[in-house]
Amino acid sequence: MTRVLITGGTVLDQTGERRADVAVDPASGRIADVAPALAPSDGDVVLDATGCFVSPGFVDLHVHLREPGKEEAETIETGSRGAALGGFTAVVAMPNTDPAHDSVAVVEFVRAQGERAGLCEVLPSGCITVGRAGERLAPFGELAGAGVRLFTDDGNGVQDPLLMRRALEYAGPLGITLAQHCETSALTKGAVMHEGACCSHLGLPGWPALAEELMLFRDIELVRLTGVGMHFLHLSTARSVELVRAAKADGLPVTAEAAPHHFTLTDEMLTGYDPLFKVNPPLRTRADIDALKAGLADGTIDAIATDHAPHAPHTKELPLDQAPPGMLGLETALALAISELDMPPAAVVAALSWKPAAIAGVADRHGRPVAVGEPANLALFDPSHEWTVSAAGMASKSRNTPYGGRTVRGKVRHTIFRGHPVVVDGHATR
Amino acid sequence: MKHLLSITDLSPADIHGLLELTDHMVEISGRPIPKVPALRGRNVVSLFFEDSTRTRTSFDTAAKRLSADTMNFAVSSSSVNKGESLRDTVETIAAMGVDAFVVRHKSSGAPQMITRWTNASIINAGDGWHQHPTQALLDCYTIRTGLNRRDGFDGLHIAIVGDIRHSRVARSDVQAFSALGARVTLIAPPTLLPPSLEGWPVEVSHDLDAVVPHVDVLYLLRVQRERMDDALLPSMEEYSAMYGLDSRRAAQLAPHALVMHPGPMNRGVEMVVDPAELPGSVILNQVTNGVAVRMAVLFSVLGSGSDLRGSE
Known part of the structure; x- marks a missing residue:
């Protein structure tokens, strides 16, 4: 029987690091064997993992796949391909599509399109409020019944504190997690970039750090009041890291993510008025980057999530205040984490794999130890492979990466999804 | 160029x-x-x-x-x-x-x-x-001829009054005036200043009366009514009383001082006096x-x- 045999690599999972070959059974989608040396049998597909870590596949808590509604920017298939190339075996699709993820029909469509593409597991998130309008609760129970585990109005924060309190109270017994896009919108009207010296000089309306921190503080207190846990999306400021650190020290059930662009780029990148660097929340300062890195290193920030946000090229050829915010992230996340974070490989993989898997509610099948009988969702990456980011070479339908031309370190060589190699030698197989 | x-x-x-x-x-x-x-x-x-x-x-x-x-x-x-x-x-x-x-x-x-x-x-x-930038250059030229400063603005004190936050004129003028050697003071309520003045070669005052007698150039900016909607100003009347050029303040100007405005003027708001009656007005020269x-x-x-x- 045909197996996929991974040879020469170093297994890296939550149990540690060890030299081992891994045999995967595509029929069952599970790991068949793990041993220091496995000999190939006839018909085995052999994947060379020399110089690579063999780790559980990555889980991205935050991607915008644009389908349904903006298929000119991305489809679930092209986004899934980018995910696979980035080592992700599961991605949480944000709900700000058209229509939004506030009905069972839409989330089932998104999931089905993910299955059809067959490159990674696409986990639809659900809306907190109907149409993400911040007025009425979305049908949590029905959506939870359809398998939705993470709920958010991402792109919008839930402004009304009473509505947010009710959302948490109602969500409590359903076994779901509410995730907040922290932005007090009254403070960010028309905002284009971080409020500070740079926006003052450039003559652009500022997005103050306070707008994020105020909602984060409110929600941490709502978690304290209701006892219901929350996840915080794409935190970007030093004070946000402090707030989460203090909440965790108080024993509150909160988790948080940070995006690679927020720990690699500063607001000074906007000096050339290039909309590639416009993102929400905006690029901040060096001090914020340092705080996010420290937060990731000490576990205050649980996960690295990309906020992959494709936009068709013509929409990024508008002036900065009119261009939509967002940048590609799936195919560069691992490299930026390895290149920029002063963290051991096991900690990087934790933040990309088993920690987000737990937050997404998929820890039964993603972010598992590399052991016999476990689901074979694996990322095989060479941490020392240097490469140059090329926008044109990406699988995404869009080209809006701010990292084009940048040389980074760390590349996914192969990705195994449900026992099947979906990326081999850096190329998608389907 | x-x-x-x-x-x-x-x-x-x-x-x-x-x-x-x-x-x-x-x-x-x-x-x-x-x-x-x-x-x-x-x-x-x-x-x-x-x-x-x-x-x-x-x-x-x-x-x-x-x-x-x-x-x-x-x-x-x-x-x-x-x-x-x-x-x-x-x-x-x-x-x-x-x-x-x-x-x-x-x-x-x-x-x-x-x-x-x-x-x-x-x-x-x-x-x-x-x-x-061409507004800043014409402003520099107007000051250069109006005060006979062909060699630069060393020692000149220029006050820019009004809505600095939303003003491309202010951003250009601050850079041009200071490049030529002038000392620049911005006068505005804090809500009409940019969120940060880090790196700006300026001083800041919120007291027009204290500054007026000491300036060589008083540069007034247009203040728009819609600023009240964003809670930047309580009322145009209050702005005018605190930051407008009325006859009392005009009388405090040094005899040689120039009064400038990029236009169009809001009469009765930042410009309470009739500029035609100001000897130092160079607004049409601009x-x-x-x-x-x-x-x-x-x-x-x-x-x-x-x-x-x-x-x-």
Whole structure:
């Protein structure tokens, strides 16, 4: 029987690091064997993992796949391909599509399109409020019944504190997690970039750090009041890291993510008025980057999530205040984490794999130890492979990466999804 | 000089050079037939995405005095609504053969973006809250002639009063005045200052009365009514009382002090006195000088040194 045999690599999972070959059974989608040396049998597909870590596949808590509604920017298939190339075996699709993820029909469509593409597991998130309008609760129970585990109005924060309190109270017994896009919108009207010296000089309306921190503080207190846990999306400021650190020290059930662009780029990148660097929340300062890195290193920030946000090229050829915010992230996340974070490989993989898997509610099948009988969702990456980011070479339908031309370190060589190699030698197989 | 996007593109020597060239343009403008063939055959297109009759007319007059061909492309907001990208608009017009675009846009940075999509020169005629470099140059020229400061502004104290936060004029003027050596004080309620003044070569005051007697130039900015909607001001009346130039404050000005305004004025708001009654008002000189300064800029961008000496 045909197996996929991974040879020469170093297994890296939550149990540690060890030299081992891994045999995967595509029929069952599970790991068949793990041993220091496995000999190939006839018909085995052999994947060379020399110089690579063999780790559980990555889980991205935050991607915008644009389908349904903006298929000119991305489809679930092209986004899934980018995910696979980035080592992700599961991605949480944000709900700000058209229509939004506030009905069972839409989330089932998104999931089905993910299955059809067959490159990674696409986990639809659900809306907190109907149409993400911040007025009425979305049908949590029905959506939870359809398998939705993470709920958010991402792109919008839930402004009304009473509505947010009710959302948490109602969500409590359903076994779901509410995730907040922290932005007090009254403070960010028309905002284009971080409020500070740079926006003052450039003559652009500022997005103050306070707008994020105020909602984060409110929600941490709502978690304290209701006892219901929350996840915080794409935190970007030093004070946000402090707030989460203090909440965790108080024993509150909160988790948080940070995006690679927020720990690699500063607001000074906007000096050339290039909309590639416009993102929400905006690029901040060096001090914020340092705080996010420290937060990731000490576990205050649980996960690295990309906020992959494709936009068709013509929409990024508008002036900065009119261009939509967002940048590609799936195919560069691992490299930026390895290149920029002063963290051991096991900690990087934790933040990309088993920690987000737990937050997404998929820890039964993603972010598992590399052991016999476990689901074979694996990322095989060479941490020392240097490469140059090329926008044109990406699988995404869009080209809006701010990292084009940048040389980074760390590349996914192969990705195994449900026992099947979906990326081999850096190329998608389907 | 290929483009003029921002005062920061210019060294103090560049600014002095442009002001000296403006002297020639003033001389040409004073001739019985104020026209030279310096830019004959050059095509200058005004690309105004935001209404501005004054600035457009000033550039148009300047280009015609230099014999350039001019074309006005007033981009109605509807074409933006139809979904045409800025890039498509620019590339389409550039394909007709353009040597320089004079660009006005409500978005900060738009002129800089446009440089990526055309080989033509770009002259920024005002972008959002960011820059209005020819306004700053004409302001410098007006001060230079009004106070007879050909060698620079060392020792001059210039106060800029009003809505600094939303003002491209203020951003350009602060850079130009300080580049020429002036001491600049910004006077405004904190809500009308930028969120950060880090790196700005200025002092800040919230007390107009304390500053007025000591300035060589009092520069008033237009304050718009809509600022009250964003809770930046309680009322126009209060603004006027605290930051407007009334006759009591005008009487405190030094005899030699100039009063300036980029226009259009809000009478009864920042300008409570009739400027015609202010001996130091050079507001109309600013408008006149605007044409000569824009001739100098167009010539620097499009001309070659020898052409200027000929005349028709």
